[in-house]
Amino acid sequence: MNIARVRELIQDAALKGAKLVVLPEMWNCPYSDDFSKFSEDFIDEKASPSFTMLSEVALSQGITVVGGSIPERCGDKLYNTCCIFGSDGKLIAKHRKLHLFDVDIPGDLYFKESDSYMPGDETTIVDTDVGRIGIGTCHDMCFPELAMLYGSRGARLICYPSAFNMSTGEALWELLQRARAVDNQLFVATCSPARNSSGSYMFWGHSTLVGPFGEIIATAGSEESIVIAEIDYSMIHLRRQSLPLATQRRDDVYQFVDLKLNA
C-alpha cells in the first residue's frame, strides 16, 4: 500500500515541477522492531518492489530520486539503506545509515536500532542532474563531521531522509538541520514520515528545506504533504562571499582531521 501511495506522491511532485524528490526514512514499512518483514535485497527485482518502483518512477518522470530509506537485506544482515536514482532510472549510489539510533532517555524513549541493523561504513556523495548531493540518514544529521566532509567535497545540498521521534524532534530537528546548513554554507533538505497518532512510534514530521544562511525556505507540518521549493545554488556563492568562513578558518590552530577517504 505504501509503495503505491509513494509512487503517486512522487508523480504528483514531478507534475508540480520537482526535479529532485526526497523521501523519508523507512517509508515502506512500519517503524517497529520487525523490519526484516519488509526488507529487500535489491538483487532480485521481483523481490524488491520498493527499489523497482523508485527506479521506474525516476525514469518515467525524468527526475532524481533520493529514495528515503528501506530495510536492505544482504545475506543475513539488514541495513537501513537510502537508494539514489538518476533521471535515467539507474541506481547512482546507496547510502547505508552510518550512525544507528541507539538511545535511552529515562522516562521518555528507549530505542536500539542496532538490534535490527548493521551500520554502513561509507560516506555517500553523488553527482546528479540537480548538482552534487551528500547523503545522510536521520541520526547521521547529529554528526557535523559528516556534513563538513560533504561540504569540503563540493556538495551543495545535503539530503537527510529521516524519522525523528517526538522528543528529539521537538528539541533537535530544526536546530540540527539549520546548523548543518549554516556551518557549511549549503542547502539541507530533510524528509520525515507524517505523524500517525495511533502508531506505536510517533514521528515529529516537519520536512524542511534550509538555505546556506540557516534560513528555512519551506517546511511542512506533521501531516502528510508534499513540500515544493526552489533551490537557487547562486545563494551559496553569495553567502560564502559575504561571510567567507572558508578563508577565515584557523587551520593553524585547529584542523578537521579527515579519517575516511572512501566517499
Ligand SMILES: O=C([O-])CC(=O)C(=O)O
Ligand atoms: O529521532 C532521532 O533523533 C533519530 C532517529 O529517530 C533515527 O535516527 O532513526
